Amino acid sequence: MERRDVVIIGGGPAGLAAAVELKKRNIADVLIIEREKQLGGILRQCIHDGFGLTRFGESFSGPEYSQRFIDEAAALGIDAMTNATVIDLSPDKVVTVAAQDGLKRIQANAVILAMGCRERTRGALAIPGSRPSGIYTAGVAQSYMNLYNTMVGKEIVIMGSGDIGLIMARRFTLEGAHVKAVFEVLPYPSGLPRNIEQCLNDYDIPLYLSHSVINIVGDKRIEGVEVAQVDARMNPISGTNRYFPCDTLILSVGLIPENELSLAAGVELDVRTKGAFVDESHQTSVPGVFAAGNVLHVHDLVDFVSLEAESLAESAAQFIREGELPACGIALTPSPEIGHIIPQKISGTRDFQLSLRVRKPVGKCKIVVRQGEREIKSVSLPKAIPAEMIQFAVSCEKISSGEPIEVSVYER
Template sequence: MTDPKIVIIGGGSAGLACALALYQKGISDVVILEKEDELGGILNQCIHTGFGLTRFKQEYTGPHYAQRFIDDIMPYHPDIRLGATVLELHPDKTLIYSDRTGCHTLHPQIVVLALGARERTRGNIGIPGDRSIGVWTAGSAQRYLNIDGYLVGRKVFILGSGDIGLIMARRMTLSGATVVGVAELLPYSNGLTRNLVQCLDDFNIPLHLSTTITAIHGKPRVNAITLCTVDANRRPIPETAQRVEVDTVLLSIGLLPDQVLGEQAGLLMDPRTRGPVVDDHLMTSVDGIYACGNALHIHDLVDWVSLEGEKVAQAIAESLQSEAKATRIPITAKGKLAYILPQSVHDGASHLTLNYRVTQPMEKAVIRLVGDGEVVLTLPKTRLHPSEMQRIEIPHALLSKIHYNWSVELSDE
């Protein structure tokens, strides 16, 4: 088997968009490795609508959004290897994957990490109590229900008010389960207003803010949880403890970029995004390894994931044309920014899109871009929320003037 020039790891929204864009540019020496038996990734289990409004000006379900890309890519006769799990990725881009026929080694020049994310689990937040059956991440319960047709419980409590949890509250209710309530540790919800209304209010499911689960009870199956209000420091107030009888707990407590292969390859990681550090071409600290989608940082709209995949394709096309390497100017986040991405930009770049998130909800805020020590752009912002990724387009006229460092600062006045 000859070695492909480019290997894309992951056939979900990021990987499909990247592959399609490469084919459209006439670059066909590409292999897509997908661990599942179907393309589409996590979109396949997201059967609700709301996908593609920005990109297609139409509201698709997750599977249908993926299908658009699959239908477009098939005429190129892509080399897609299904059921292929990458076991090792080395800094020299040697990778080893396994499938039904055995283990295989590839030596590509370019690797695209489009691996998606992992859900935070009970182990990540350490909920005390019994090690009961019936504690699921919201995404696993979603997969069981929407792909395999299994309802994982009848009387459900959901921890975390992120959108996956809210969507599952509605989905399980419609499937015949009783969702007793949703608890959120923070004093505000992390979900879209639309989902709070259509997934909880529509079915009279209560949302308990500043509340968490302090214990899970039951052997072998969950039979109850202890629910506690928390104080301003997020510490449970023991007097508020109450026992709630349920047979299932769903955890919707956040996603983390899938880092395993990136760490093996020795990529520099950003403790804020929990994904690899990248430049404006979305290339990581290892030459020839790129990252996009939820493997890079967590998105709330698939439309942006697809755009990132395409951005990587564009960067690859440019790198195959010219070897010229400009120096990179570091970009740092300051103030109430949770993160900024990318973390550097090429000197002389023609355009730059910055992605950021905030650390807390803010009614009014100001973003200041500081280039080479001077404030070059001030942007007033309203209604910023940690659950919404924000984007800033930096005009070319500004970019061309700055050569040493950028910082982005968020403050509340």
Template sequence: MRHTDVVIIGGGPAGLAAAVKLWEQGIRDILILEREHHLGGILRQCIHDGFGLTRFGETLSGPEYAQRFIDQVEKYKIPYITDVTVIGLDKEKKVTAAHKEGILEIQAKAVVLAMGCRERTRGAISIPGERPAGVYTAGVAQAYMNLQNIMVGKEVIILGSGDIGMIMARRMTLEGAHVKGVFEVQPYASGLPRNVEQCLNDYGIPLKLSHTVTDIKGRDRLESVVISQVDEKMQPVPGTEKEYPCDTLILSVGLIPENELSLMAGVKLDERTKGPEVNEKHETTVPGIFAAGNVLQVHDLVDFVSMEAEELADSVAEYIKKDEKAEAEHTQGEEAEEYMADVVTDGNVSHTVPQKISGKKDIRLCMRVRRPMKNCAIQLIQGGKVIQEKKMKKAIPAEMIQIPVKAGILKEKENLEVKVIW
């Protein structure tokens, strides 16, 4: 059994940023566990630029962005283990991991969940039809092309206008493939507007909204897909079917936080984000287990992932130092539990993070709207009174909205209500 102050599960942008900030906060006993062969997470395969404008003030590729933090990890000599898979996590913060050298057991004072997210698959959205080769999620296709130099197809249909899907539409076009179109079941694009412009419009790739794949045809290899229009209830409209010959179907239909370890530890999940429920300290419902990045909520910019992880690191450092002080004074480490009020939303807001607040700390409230809106205002309400308002010319589900809220205007022990007026 190995004993460590902090175990960070995941060596991607969230885990790396948390580790570096923890070190700078004076926490030295840190261990990063990463299941891949290299640190960096998903950024290793994101060779396009556009990263880092918020965090570093310059545009970087994914590998360049990750390397900024990897260099800091190496500089500080923060311990990490790669090629290791965490297979167990309990409420007592005991981590069990499988490595080529055997099973590792680590007892931590605090655990940081930074496992990221995974893609929805064909099975998750129940597309009917045959099961030929040539159907990929966007991230898998990206990994084949950018990490292994394998071209996945030539005649391509993309289902879903998520950011990775649109980026792959451009990437495959640049590599000589013919992308026949991007089809989106919603009546609006689900990715960032800049990707619609730079990845689709700039290359003449059509985006068709309110359309979905209703059949997949082919024996050994994909031969065609059938695409239909959908109504306002997302149901295919009979008579609108059109068959598109193709050898490749790429799915970009949403991301889900990697929550198996969270559930294993008894962490409560938010039904809306599918990630852990946290308070303003990024602490989950299990004391000493914290979460940040795409395992907590799916972000549209990696800069926000890193910044969220750095906020988490401040809370973890405070937690560890409080525990060490209690040990030195031979007192009980856990104080009386703070009262946490709920953050509640109206029907126009899909979710908020954090989900609970004490009213004693500054918070950065993150949220998304359920549908595109223009000339709207987000109101924060306590006790029936508007305590803060943010006016916006437009709000779209693809862009996370962040509102800093000072503790001075928050009331303790009272729910915070979030409403959108438009």
């Protein structure tokens, strides 16, 4: 069986960034496995700009951003198998890959999970109504338009205010389609404020908050949607129904980390992130299996994906050299107001980066990391919204016991 120091599953922004950093740390034998014909992941279809402001201080399109990493990986001589799909990952890190020249089995010393995420579908939401053509998730519509030069429709309704849906509202408008409205079931947008501004407000596309599509109409092609206002428990309010004729319904209703391979390897998942439980090194519950990027938790910006993937390289390199990493016995848990946190456990002997999202928008607030009665870190913010990931470094200096740590948010 072929052996590799590191196999990276997925050649998108997370996989590429991890590969480059590992190579720079003198891990010679790095292999990226990518199912598409080219590296770059979902960024290949993200032809809009705004990528890289944090990581590079410059604004790039998706393909430009990923090309930076692809070029660097090539210059470093990193091996990449493209058009090759990992179909199994065993707990002892044997990677099974289907490729055009056969089925390969590769024994890896370490595995980096960088598979990204998939879009939540109509079926998962169980939206009532008929099942005509013309219903697309935002990412699929984006792929059709930007990679296949294919127009999916002309009279568009968008359900959900996720970032890809907002980006697609603008894209459809620029290509001559008519975007009638965006409906968001929550009382606040799911996407970033800058996208609300640049993709909806700049084009006079109305955003209806606390509204949901409650019925899909059309036998062949979709003909329209029934929409209603919803109450605080997200139940439709009777008498608020309105019918919007359309030939296309775009869904931008959430992303789900794609962890089927992780489950096959026995990696434990966190119900909050739908990604792996990881420690400060981004190591999962299976020793030597690491995770970064959207497969771990859904990010708002690709820059943070790259940074997260880069940050795990040092520990992954240490694991490859020494065969183990320090035990992480201190649990980190979020308070109910916080949706999720990464990592979920730490050693207490190293500084670490904390990532989190709040569950609901809050104004001026303080995020507090506490072990028992002891405050370990606090960060004051002018506001916090679910659309934006919050990240800060936590020093291990004040961690003095194995007691669990809680992360809370206080509005002030």
